[in-house]
Amino acid sequence: MTNLIDINPSLIEYAHRYLQRFMAITVDELKALLSYCEIRQFEKRTVIVKEGEVDNYLNMVVKGLVMKYVRVKKSDMILQLATEGHVIHSEISFLTRTPSLVFVETLEPTIMVSLTYDKMEEALDKFPQGERLGRLILTGMYVKKEESRYHRLLKSARERFLDYLNAHPHMLQRVPQKYLASYLNIKPETFSRMKHLVAKQ
Amino acid sequence: MELMAWTEPRQFEKKTILTRPGEVEECMYFITSGLVRKYFLKKDQEIITHIVKEGGILGSGESFLTGEPSKYFVETLEPTVAFSISRNKLEDMYKSSKKWEKLGRVITTQYFLVQEMRLMDNIRYSTRERFVKFMNDNTDLLQRVPQKYLASYLNIKPETFSRLKHLMNPK
Numbered sequence: 327m328t329n330l331i332d333i334n335p336s337l338i339e340y341a342h343r344y345l346q347r348f349m350a351i352t353v354d355e356l357k358a359l360l361s362y363c364e365i366r367q368f369e370k371r372t373v374i375v376k377e378g379e380v381d382n383y384l385n386m387v388v389k390g391l392v393m394k395y396v397r398v399k400k401s402d403m404i405l406q407l408a409t410e411g412h413v414i415h416s417e418i419s420f421l422t423r424t425p426s427l428v429f430v431e432t433l434e435p436t437i438m439v440s441l442t443y444d445k446m447e448e449a450l451d452k453f454p455q456g457e458r459l460g461r462l463i464l465t466g467m468y469v470k471k472e473e474s475r476y477h478r479l480l481k482s483a484r485e486r487f488l489d490y491l492n493a494h495p496h497m498l499q500r501v502p503q504k505y506l507a508s509y510l511n512i513k514p515e516t517f518s519r520m521k522h523l524v525a526k527q
Numbered sequence: 528m529e530l531m532a533w534t535e536p537r538q539f540e541k542k543t544i545l546t547r548p549g550e551v552e553e554c555m556y557f558i559t560s561g562l563v564r565k566y567f568l569k570k571d572q573e574i575i576t577h578i579v580k581e582g583g584i585l586g587s588g589e590s591f592l593t594g595e596p597s598k599y600f601v602e603t604l605e606p607t608v609a610f611s612i613s614r615n616k617l618e619d620m621y622k623s624s625k626k627w628e629k630l631g632r633v634i635t636t637q638y639f640l641v642q643e644m645r646l647m648d649n650i651r652y653s654t655r656e657r658f659v660k661f662m663n664d665n666t667d668l669l670q671r672v673p674q675k676y677l678a679s680y681l682n683i684k685p686e687t688f689s690r691l692k693h694l695m696n697p698k
Binding site: 396398403405417418421422427428450457458460461464465467468469471472473475476479480 | 567569574576588589592593598621625628629631632635636638639640642643644646647650651
């Protein structure tokens with residue numbers, strides 16, 4: 327376990343910050359939880375999960391950038407862009423043990439801490455308050471999805487563009503524009519035209 | 528303690544607003560008969576995100592789970608009978624036993640999955656395909672729900688919805 331932490335000191339920090347959102351958790355408890363996990367490293371542009379495969383992992387990005395997308399009639403629609411401290415995987419596939427409808431792929435060299443489905447079951451059962459933590463994490467995921475759906479239905483393309491880039495200004499540098507446009511459900515031409523709205527301050 | 532003991536039986540007339548925007552959602556409702564919708568206003572337009580009939584669970588979920596004010600209306604469309612559970616009771620129930628905590632996790636997972644699968648359907652299927660799929664799964668709703676509500680729920684223009692009706696399997 328010590329080795330895992332040595333690989334990247336940010337690991338403890340990100341994982342702790344993430345879990346503290348749900349319940350008070352000591353560093354010792356965190357280390358006990360991390361003992362169920364493994365560290366995985368990928369080159370950039372590695373497809374981690376393909377459509378049709380069962381996703382066996384729940385991942386938190388420790389370093390790097392990962393996207394999730396669905397292929398609709400040959401064109402890819404970006405559903406999620408995950409950076410340091412974010413959780414990403416094929417949720418439906420992982421939770422229902424069915425073939426994934428989406429792809430998960432790295433955009434940068436990436437390190438992540440990953441939990442398999444079996445280890446998750448074990449942790450839910452054995453870790454004190456495992457069920458509670460599991461429920462609260464799921465609740466958080468649910469609320470986040472609902473908020474993003476509300477946002478998509480309510481806001482205009484211009485508002486979605488501004489809200490996202492004001493909250494995540496570094497993403498313009500890290501992510502190809504066509505992916506950001508797809509993620510925000512904005513036409514690439516429109517996205518280019520809007521860039522002056524976030525000109526350097 | 529039995530599961531039902533944490534809940535409260537409730538009865539509502541049709542067109543009863545259970546939750547308004549700005550209010551914190553205090554309850555989730557397990558619907559045993561009737562029909563409930565959840566919607567928000569975009570300018571003057573109602574955008575319906577949920578239509579739930581008997582056997583389903585509804586409430587302003589994010590507000591209930593976070594304690595933040597609701598952005599949505601929750602309203603009955605028919606006379607409705609439900610069991611409600613309050614946030615406090617639910618917390619007490621979770622604390623009372625690991626079994627109920629687990630049930631909570633499983634129901635939350637299910638709730639999340641239903642929503643996620645709907646999102647995927649919206650992305651992967653055409654308007655026409657979504658219409659056919661929904662209507663074959665919920666034939667009864669065409670009689671029970673005003674068409675403009677179903678169109679809003681499916682994110683289909685009302686005119687398109689009318690045109691698509693011929694696709695339904697004749698009885």
